[in-house]
Amino acid sequence: SGKWVQVLSIVKEFEEQCGAPTEKLKQISDAMEVEMHAGLASEGASKLKMLISYVDKLPTGDEKGLFYALDLGGTNFRALRLHLGGKGKGVVNIESEEVSIPPHLMTSSSNELFDFIATSLAKFISSEPEEFHPPPGRQRELGFTFSFPVSQTSIASGTLVKWTKGFSIEDVVGEDVVGALTKSMEKIGLDMRVAALVNDTVGTLAKARFSDQDVIAGVILGTGTNAAYVERAHAIPKCQGHLPKSGEMVINMEWGNFRSSYLPLTEYDHALDLEGLNPGEQMFEKLISGMYLGDIVRRALLKMAEEADFFGDTVPPKLRIPFILRTPDMSAMHHDTSSDLKVVGNKLRDILEIHNTSLKVRKIVVELCDIVAIRGARLAAAGILGILKKIGRDTVKDGEKQRSVIALDGGLFEHYTKFRTCLESTLKELLGDDTAETIGIEHSNDGSGIGAALLASSHSHYL
Numbered sequence: 001s002g003k004w005v006q007v008l009s010i011v012k013e014f015e016e017q018c019g020a021p022t023e024k025l026k027q028i029s030d031a032m033e034v035e036m037h038a039g040l041a042s043e044g045a046s047k048l049k050m051l052i053s054y055v056d057k058l059p060t061g062d063e064k065g066l067f068y069a070l071d072l073g074g075t076n077f078r079a080l081r082l083h084l085g086g087k088g089k090g091v092v093n094i095e096s097e098e099v100s101i102p103p104h105l106m107t108s109s110s111n112e113l114f115d116f117i118a119t120s121l122a123k124f125i126s127s128e129p130e131e132f133h134p135p136p137g138r139q140r141e142l143g144f145t146f147s148f149p150v151s152q153t154s155i156a157s158g159t160l161v162k163w164t165k166g167f168s169i170e171d172v173v174g175e176d177v178v179g180a181l182t183k184s185m186e187k188i189g190l191d192m193r194v195a196a197l198v199n200d201t202v203g204t205l206a207k208a209r210f211s212d213q214d215v216i217a218g219v220i221l222g223t224g225t226n227a228a229y230v231e232r233a234h235a236i237p238k239c240q241g242h243l244p245k246s247g248e249m250v251i252n253m254e255w256g257n258f259r260s261s262y263l264p265l266t267e268y269d270h271a272l273d274l275e276g277l278n279p280g281e282q283m284f285e286k287l288i289s290g291m292y293l294g295d296i297v298r299r300a301l302l303k304m305a306e307e308a309d310f311f312g313d314t315v316p317p318k319l320r321i322p323f324i325l326r327t328p329d330m331s332a333m334h335h336d337t338s339s340d341l342k343v344v345g346n347k348l349r350d351i352l353e354i355h356n357t358s359l360k361v362r363k364i365v366v367e368l369c370d371i372v373a374i375r376g377a378r379l380a381a382a383g384i385l386g387i388l389k390k391i392g393r394d395t396v397k398d399g400e401k402q403r404s405v406i407a408l409d410g411g412l413f414e415h416y417t418k419f420r421t422c423l424e425s426t427l428k429e430l431l432g433d434d435t436a437e438t439i440g441i442e443h444s445n446d447g448s449g450i451g452a453a454l455l456a457s458s459h460s461h462y463l
């Protein structure tokens with residue numbers, strides 16, 4: 001019937017616009033490399049901030065002692081205590097506690113947010129047995145993972161550039177986030193110092209490096225997306241003045257803000273961007289990360305409901321609510337293996353209040369999930385190729401098989417299987433068999449928190 005012709009034509013057009021064939025991905029990775037150079041040359045020269053992390057020594061595996069981490073990412077934060085055994089002993093023990101951030105704090109004031117965090121941290125520590133108390137004259141040391149763009153001024157200080165991922169607390173922008181946390185800790189008498197302020201990508205890289213010295217980058221695919229990698233100090237013109245002894249510096253790319261005319265954008269992406277908190281910004285992130293994928297699917301479904309009566313002659317009202325379809329629900333539908341796509345039917349019913357959907361309709365919903373997830377995963381692979389190109393690890397040089405490992409973490413990578421497998425196969429496709437053999441992908445589980453505690457140790461005050 002006419003309805004189905006229209007539905008299929010909308011799907012087909014969407015699929016074409018989302019297409020990211022090999023050639024396009026290579027152009028995107030080239031554009032990424034160009035922007036990386038520009039961002040390293042001078043402040044503000046690129047959409048990629050290429051932030052200097054001040055992490056110039058990564059964990060060696062020999063770290064020893066008790067260190068803490070606080071991981072503030074998106075939807076929740078975690079407090080961790082890491083017991084490191086020293087040379088050859090690795091991580092002896094990890095204890096952690098997760099606290100969800102009350103949504104109103106995400107748009108409140110700096111004081112409220114950091115007081116809440118400090119109080120939760122104090123609770124975590126209050127249950128510690130005597131043996132964990134620091135010796136007299138020594139403070140507990142904390143790695144603070146703060147996964148928003150920060151312009152660092154040292155390993156343990158930095159000012160917030162802007163909020164992303166739904167946070168918006170104006171009075172912190174331009175302020176030192178370590179200062180804000182320290183003030184809140186002092187207020188309640190919490191005896192702890194921040195030894196390292198790190199981005200989650202840097203933590204992910206550090207945690208993986210602890211047990212594998214071939215790790216060269218950390219990538220986050222969670223609520224948002226970002227990457228950090230190890231750059232040669234002399235390839236960072238804007239780093240002049242503090243050339244590190246190691247000759248290396250970890251760069252936090254803030255790749256979520258990458259943008260290129262080669263990116264496959266659709267009308268739904270433009271609308272999502274314009275109607276969001278930060279129009280014009282974080283475009284790469286809006287195509288790839290967990291905060292947005294579900295909403296792109298919702299927008300395509302809404303258009304099909306409006307223009308092709310996809311769900312009958314009325315538009316289901318819930319379909320108009322932004323972010324009502326979350327990426328974990330999209331993922332559940334995408335992985336539905338039942339013959340009648342029962343999971344899809346249930347999600348449509350429970351979330352969107354759309355009842356009695358036919359198998360034909362459900363199949364199309366799965367197709368939309370596939371289009372959106374595959375595009376995101378392929379773009380993330382192109383980003384990784386951009387990094388490998390920048391540091392000359394995208395080809396095998398005269399038989400020399402230098403191994404390079406990319407550490408990944410984040411809820412999207414961890415739980416969205418089709419996304420992850422597509423990312424991995426796309427990277428192989430882009431690199432070719434010979435080079436692909438030299439590139440490893442590793443899940444750096446809990447890297448953002450554990451890595452921060454490890455970096456607190458590498459950059460301890462008491463070394």
Ligand code: ADP
Pocket residue numbers: 072073074075076221222223224289290291327328329331332409410411412415416
């Ligand atoms: P954050 O990025 O906030 O630090 P996580 O790394 O835990 O936190 O990532 C959480 C994000 O991962 C969620 O916002 C969601 O988009 C995505 N996610 C979580 N579970 C799933 C799932 N089962 N399938 C797909 N995506 C998921």
Ligand code: MG
Pocket residue numbers: 072073074147200222410448
């Ligand atoms: Mg996180």
